[in-house]
Amino acid sequence: MAAVATAREGWLPRFRQKSVIPGFGLAFGYTLVYLGIIVLIPLGGLILRASGIGLSGLWNVATDPRVAGALKLSFGTALLAAVFAAVFGLLIAWVLTRYRFPGRRLIDAAVDLPFALPTAVAGIALSALYAQNGLIGSIFAPYGIKIAYTPVGIFIALVFVSVPFTVRTVQPLIAEIDREQEEASATLGASRAQTIWRVLLPPLIPAILTGLALAFARAVGEYGSVIFIAGNLPYISEIAPLLIVIKLEEFDYTGATAIATLMLAISFSILLLINLIQAWSRKRFGYV
Amino acid sequence: MQTPSPGVAGTRSAAVQAGTVGIRVSGIGKEFRGSKALDGVDLAIHPGELIALLGPSGSGKTTLLRIIAGLEFATTGSVFFGTEDATHLTVQQRRVGFVFQHYALFKHLTVADNIAYGLSVRPRKERPPQAAIRRKVQELLELVQLDGLDRRYPAQLSGGQRQRVALARALAVEPRVLLLDEPFGALDAKVRKDLRRWLRDIHDRTGHTTIFVTHDQDEALELADRVAILANGRLEQVGTPDEIYEKPASPFVLSFLGDTVALPVEVKGGKVLLAGDPLDVDPEGAAEGRATIYLRPNEVTLAPYGTGIPGIIASQRRTVNGRRVEVRVAFSDVLIEVEVPAEQTWSVNDRVGLHLRKARLFPAD
Numbered sequence: 001m002a003a004v005a006t007a008r009e010g011w012l013p014r015f016r017q018k019s020v021i022p023g024f025g026l027a028f029g030y031t032l033v034y035l036g037i038i039v040l041i042p043l044g045g046l047i048l049r050a051s052g053i054g055l056s057g058l059w060n061v062a063t064d065p066r067v068a069g070a071l072k073l074s075f076g077t078a079l080l081a082a083v084f085a086a087v088f089g090l091l092i093a094w095v096l097t098r099y100r101f102p103g104r105r106l107i108d109a110a111v112d113l114p115f116a117l118p119t120a121v122a123g124i125a126l127s128a129l130y131a132q133n134g135l136i137g138s139i140f141a142p143y144g145i146k147i148a149y150t151p152v153g154i155f156i157a158l159v160f161v162s163v164p165f166t167v168r169t170v171q172p173l174i175a176e177i178d179r180e181q182e183e184a185s186a187t188l189g190a191s192r193a194q195t196i197w198r199v200l201l202p203p204l205i206p207a208i209l210t211g212l213a214l215a216f217a218r219a220v221g222e223y224g225s226v227i228f229i230a231g232n233l234p235y236i237s238e239i240a241p242l243l244i245v246i247k248l249e250e251f252d253y254t255g256a257t258a259i260a261t262l263m264l265a266i267s268f269s270i271l272l273l274i275n276l277i278q279a280w281s282r283k284r285f286g287y288v
Numbered sequence: 289m290q291t292p293s294p295g296v297a298g299t300r301s302a303a304v305q306a307g308t309v310g311i312r313v314s315g316i317g318k319e320f321r322g323s324k325a326l327d328g329v330d331l332a333i334h335p336g337e338l339i340a341l342l343g344p345s346g347s348g349k350t351t352l353l354r355i356i357a358g359l360e361f362a363t364t365g366s367v368f369f370g371t372e373d374a375t376h377l378t379v380q381q382r383r384v385g386f387v388f389q390h391y392a393l394f395k396h397l398t399v400a401d402n403i404a405y406g407l408s409v410r411p412r413k414e415r416p417p418q419a420a421i422r423r424k425v426q427e428l429l430e431l432v433q434l435d436g437l438d439r440r441y442p443a444q445l446s447g448g449q450r451q452r453v454a455l456a457r458a459l460a461v462e463p464r465v466l467l468l469d470e471p472f473g474a475l476d477a478k479v480r481k482d483l484r485r486w487l488r489d490i491h492d493r494t495g496h497t498t499i500f501v502t503h504d505q506d507e508a509l510e511l512a513d514r515v516a517i518l519a520n521g522r523l524e525q526v527g528t529p530d531e532i533y534e535k536p537a538s539p540f541v542l543s544f545l546g547d548t549v550a551l552p553v554e555v556k557g558g559k560v561l562l563a564g565d566p567l568d569v570d571p572e573g574a575a576e577g578r579a580t581i582y583l584r585p586n587e588v589t590l591a592p593y594g595t596g597i598p599g600i601i602a603s604q605r606r607t608v609n610g611r612r613v614e615v616r617v618a619f620s621d622v623l624i625e626v627e628v629p630a631e632q633t634w635s636v637n638d639r640v641g642l643h644l645r646k647a648r649l650f651p652a653d
Contacts, residue, residue, distance in 0.1 A: 184357070184393075187357060188405055190406075199394055
């Protein structure tokens with residue numbers, strides 16, 4: 001056995017980990033091929049296409065007021081929505097796991113609906129609700145607050161589509177919380193609030209960040225639900241993905257890929273940053 | 289200040305910790321959805337005493353401990369800390385140190401932060417300065433013999449070490465009483481034994497009034513000043529280890545504290561009769577009527593036939609320390625296993641007399 005293992009080790013000396021489960025080569029190779037075909041090659045093509053205009057061309061696209069406005073709107077609302085969804089999702093997950101009430105299973109199932117619903121349906125429903133003559137919009141209309149066809153509407157649509165991520169990532173961890181930890185905290189004299197802040201929340205932070213990253217990624221790329229509620233006014237409520245579609249319809253493929261590349265770069269840096277914070281927090285909060 | 293507990297004064301000297309108090313519970317009852325977990329429990333614990341709550345699972349021992357801690361509230365009855373009625377105090381107000389069976393350490397905090405937790409959550413006015421907290425943590429780490437591990441996380445410790453951290457964390461808040469729920473239940477046998485001795489040692493040095501819950505008879509007898517035995521939510525007996533072992537108050541206590549064999553007999557005219565024949569056993573004023581003799585195999589010796597309780601050797605085997613002889617008691621199906629010295633040899637079907645160091649006679653139920 002040992003001889004076989006050593007012989008194989010020569011083949012992939014640096015990655016190979018000794019393991020009882022066979023198939024390292026197959027699994028690793030499959031992963032690379034899959035990642036290449038599905039993710040890396042399309043993204044590479046995108047960057048290649050955009051690179052036709054050069055860095056200065058890219059800079060010109062990025063500084064175009066309409067593009068800059070759309071990017072700012074997309075990333076701004078996506079980040080806000082992700083943060084809001086993270087807080088709100090944590091609360092939903094807490095209530096769903098900690099409390100027993102009639103209809104709990106129904107609500108639990110309903111959390112996933114934004115996943116299943118075609119986003120256009122969600123967009124139409126939301127804009128009908130939040131329009132000035134809609135059920136909710138009409139409450140705010142008398143105070144001069146417009147929700148649909150403004151960035152606020154975009155924010156609401158993005159929260160809607162991203163909240164399942166934040167609920168589902170923290171839910172299993174909340175279920176795992178040991179009641180004895182809370183009791184221990186109480187016997188040591190901590191108030192309920194101190195127990196929540198100092199004992200219950202810290203171990204959840206890595207999961208909350210994972211949910212936040214997923215929610216953000218989903219929100220940045222969201223198209224279907226947003227275009228119905230956004231109103232799509234250039235400079236005000238026009239999101240970057242819509243601008244890409246507009247460029248495509250004008251046969252400006254280079255412009256479209258340039259915006260897409262910018263989105264890719266910004267998204268990647270933000271996700272990387274969240275991942276780094278998460279890695280740090282895992283260490284900080286004792287996941288060794 | 290300390291009421292010496294009978295039978296232990298002199299052998300064990302615990303300096304009573306300043307601020308620790310005695311505990312008294314009276315008439316404690318607890319119902320969970322209609323079923324009674326505790327039923328009228330009265331118990332007084334002296335300041336500085338180390339007492340074990342012993343019982344099988346479902347006896348209510350953990351529930352009683354949690355009621356004393358304030359983690360659970362009794363349906364009836366009251367809890368006193370010293371002279372103060374603590375029945376309606378919250379767990380935070382009671383100032384108890386509680387050690388959980390599964391440690392319940394905060395996984396995201398280092399050992400030092402775990403121990404400091406109770407001090408650091410105090411309101412700013414009562415909170416000791418950082419340096420004082422650090423000093424206290426250091427002291428406690430030394431007390432529980434974990435110095436140098438202050439920066440580890442709980443996941444990096446062994447079970448025994450985690451339980452020591454849990455105890456240090458409980459002691460850090462200078463509790464009025466120390467409560468331990470099956471503190472060694474999740475540990476392996478070797479570590480259990482070490483920690484037992486260690487806990488006794490810590491108790492003798494710190495002098496806290498301490499209650500610990502266990503289902504392990506050995507642990508209770510070895511460690512505690514007094515043992516309270518619970519069954520089905522009722523207190524069966526409270527006493528020193530010697531008292532409960534030598535003078536068990538009920539067949540339950542007797543059979544719970546080790547192997548016993550039950551022999552049905554009859555008490556008639558001041559004599560104990562086995563199948564109509566008088567036995568060489570003192571009835572000790574037992575009531576007339578059907579009764580049961582409980583035999584502890586380790587209190588039985590074999591003698592020639594004609595004395596004691598008659599029996600027939602059913603089998604015998606050699607063991608490392610001697611011989612294990614199985615004796616069938618005459619006129620019954622009762623088999624009893626007796627350990628005898630290797631020099632004593634018997635053959636199967638030999639008739640023998642069983643001598644009891646002590647007959648334990650209880651009326652039949």
